[in-house]
Amino acid sequence: MHLTVSWGRWTGWARVLAAATAAVAAAMCASPSWAAHAYAQFGDIKYPAGFDHFDYVNPKAPKGGNFSLVAPTQASSFDKYNPFTLKGTAPPGLETLVFETLLEGNFDEPATAYGLLAEDVSVAPDGMSVTFRLHPKARFHNGDPVLAADVKHSFEVLTSKQAAPQYPAFFSAVSKVTVLGERSIRFDFRQPDAELPLQVGKLPVFSRQWGMVSGKAKPFDQIVTEHPIASGPYRIGKVTPGRDITYERDRAYWGADLNVRRGQFNFDRITYRMYLDNVTAFEGFKAGEFDFIESYISKDWVRQYRGRKFDSGELIKATLPHRNSANFQGFIFNTRLNKFQDARVRRAIGLAMDFEWMNRQLFYGIYKRVGSYFTNSEYEAKGLPDAAELALLTPLRDKLAPAVLTQPVPVPPTTTPPGSLRDNLRLARDLLQQAGWTLKDGQLRNAHGERMTIEFLDNSPSMGRVVTPLLRNLEKLGIAANYRVVDYAVYEKRVKRYEFEMMSLALPGRLVPGSELRQFYHSSLAQVEGADNLNGVSDPAVDALIEKVSAAKTRPELVTAVRALDRVLRHSHYAVPHWYSGTFRVAYRGGRFVLPETPSFYRPEQWALRCWWSR
Structure with missing residues (x-):
């Protein structure tokens, strides 16, 4: 199984609002102040x-x-109702159903959002600030109005040390928050950026009263089992620990x-039903225990869903x-470890994976190889850098490997x-030797006589059939590799502390890459416990x-900056790329639901939760 770092925790609750004029993004620094019902990057x-x-x-x-669906296997148990802190596991669905944000996006427009908690948004002429006017009808579940003081409180605690580190990083471009009125x-x-009004619009808002005891606020990281005081369409209902959680529609929403x-x-x-593994979950689906499931394993889809x-x-x-940009999925290296700091070693290990054999023997030919961090999108780098990319890369020449500027972007190896x-494997052997690793008596050792060993960490045995043939191929190179499956609580603790060597990871693809890239790849988070830079990428x-991605004011500028970033990441071989599918594979209970005529092409679970209804 792979760890999925879900951008849905940002976009699930709100896909954002904002402003109106058609050329606002390009003219942010020149146009007069304006206010409108929507904002488009x-x-x-x-x-x-x-x-x-x-x-x-x-x-x-x-x-x-x-409506009932299955919880992700990694959320088969939960121990808190605060999804914004580092320790513990929150239940699935909480952010989408219970919390709301200032702005709300939609399935039609990836970089445009409309007013939700805020009925109006105004961007300053110089692009250095954004002002929101809250909807006068907005109410929390306890009946209190949603006020600017609540928004400021939410921002301050989410950017404090008491929140999970990705939140302070996500909102790091905000220098100050000022309450202008009720x-x-x-x-x-800190600087103008056309994405920032959308980014701030994603701020989840909750009441200042959440966690109050006898008029005194608890530290945010000690708010654990208290039900959120939020404003979303659902409240937490019946909970059976270890089995299910139900959200009830707020009839006074x-x-x-x-x-x-x-x-x-x-x-x-x-209701989200919880199961310990995929086999039990599917049997529960067939038995009528829940209504909707998405299949991620090709063998199950072909052999069981019939x-x-x-x-x-x-x-x-x-x-x-x-229509999504494919998730980036792969076996990632913990480059904090000495043995993985040489890109030649990482590339050599990637050469040992025979995807074409796996696709034939294990995946029923369903998948395609992930080739980029932005596969299946216009952001994918190809061939040699073009003139626009070179304009960004050349000033960084002293920080780049020469191959980035002079050689085509690496593509995954093939056995076709x-x-x-x-x-x-011959090429892998040569690369390892160049990096100081020599095969002696069938064992790969460095100059100090230390043997090359690799542990693949997982919390479910489902990936074992994929890892096993890779382990066999690594053995041919003299590498002693093993596949270790641990309990999810242990797995989560080890991952947060970066106590792993290799593991499987999926990063969600976005139609408009932006601020989340800082979460995954910026050096400022490489050593921050619990952050999403799991590779430990630390590259100026x-x-x-x-920063160039964040500063893009037009889509062509964004495309060029992301392609250049993709090129640099791929030349560094931070992962062994996996595979992707161009389709979602879902199953649901027939005769019980009505589906809109226009399907969502982006997230089937969100489409079902938001748009389906009962017969």
Whole structure:
């Protein structure tokens, strides 16, 4: 199994709001102050002020009924209701269903968002601040109004040391927050950036009263089992520890008639069922214990998702095309360890994986090889850098390996003829020797006589069938590798402390890469416990290119900056790339639900939660 670092924790609750004029992004530093119902990073706003609903929903969808789905295996248990702190595990669905943000995005526009908790957004003429005016009807579940003081409180605790480190990093571009009035608040930026109004718009907002005891606030990292005081369409309902959690629709939900909410969140109750492994979960699905499941294992999809119940229509099996940039998924190296600090060693290990054999023998030919950190998108670097990329890379020449500027971007090795595994292993042997590792008596050792050993860490044995053939190939190079499966609590603790050598990781693809890149690759987070820079990437060229991504004011500028970043990361061989699918594979209970005519091409679970309704 691979660890999935989910960008949904940012985008699940809100895909963001903002402002209006068509050329706002490019003209941020020159245009006068403005205020509007929406904001677009690149100026492309689809829905006008006063629009009734998003096109992909049914505004007349009836409310009622129940919907249940399976929790991710890594969330088979939870011990807190605060998803924003480092320690512990929060239940699935909490951010999407219970918390809200200032701005709300949609399935049509990846870089545009509309007002949710904030009914209006105003960007300063110089792009150095954004001001939000809160909706006068916005209410928390306890009936209190959502005020600017609550927004400031949410920001301050989320950017404190009491919150998980990705939150301070995510909002690091904000220099100051000022309450201008009861329902008006301004965020000042350290520098202008067209993405920052969207980024601030993703701030999850909760009440100052959450965690208050006898009029005194508990430290945020000690708010654990107290139910959140938030404003979303659902509240936490019945909970059976270790088995399930149910969210109940708030019948007094303040935003039910908003255009960004109309036709959405139609079920009275949403339940996540929890299982220890994928086999048990699928058996539970067939037995009618829940309604919706997404399949991630090709063997299961081909061999298990069939039979009488599927033939009769009691269970529906569907393959949905998607438009996402593919997740980056791979076996990653902990480059904090001396043995993985040489890129030649990392490349050599990658040469030992025979994807073509795996795809034939294990995956039923379903997958394609991940070739980039931005596979299946316009951001993927190809061939030699073009003139626009060179304009960004050349000033960084002294920080780059010469190959970045002079050689085509690396692509994963192949065993398709005329290529072969034997040839790949010969090249791997040569690279290891160049890096100071020599094969002696069948064992790969360095100049100090230390043997090359690798531990692949996992919390589920499901990846074992993939790792095993790789281990055999590594053995041919004299590398002693093993696959270790540990309990999820142990796994999570080790990962947060970077106590691993190699592990499987999936990073979500985004239609508009931006601030999340800092989370995954910036050197400032390489040594911060619990951060998302799990590789330990610490490269000044990468840092500089992340800043170029953030500074992009037009889509062409963004594309060029991300391609340059992709090129540098791939030349460093930080991971052994896995595979991806161009479709979602889902199954659900037939006859019980009505699906909108326009499907979501981005996240099937979010589409179901937000847009389906009961018959």
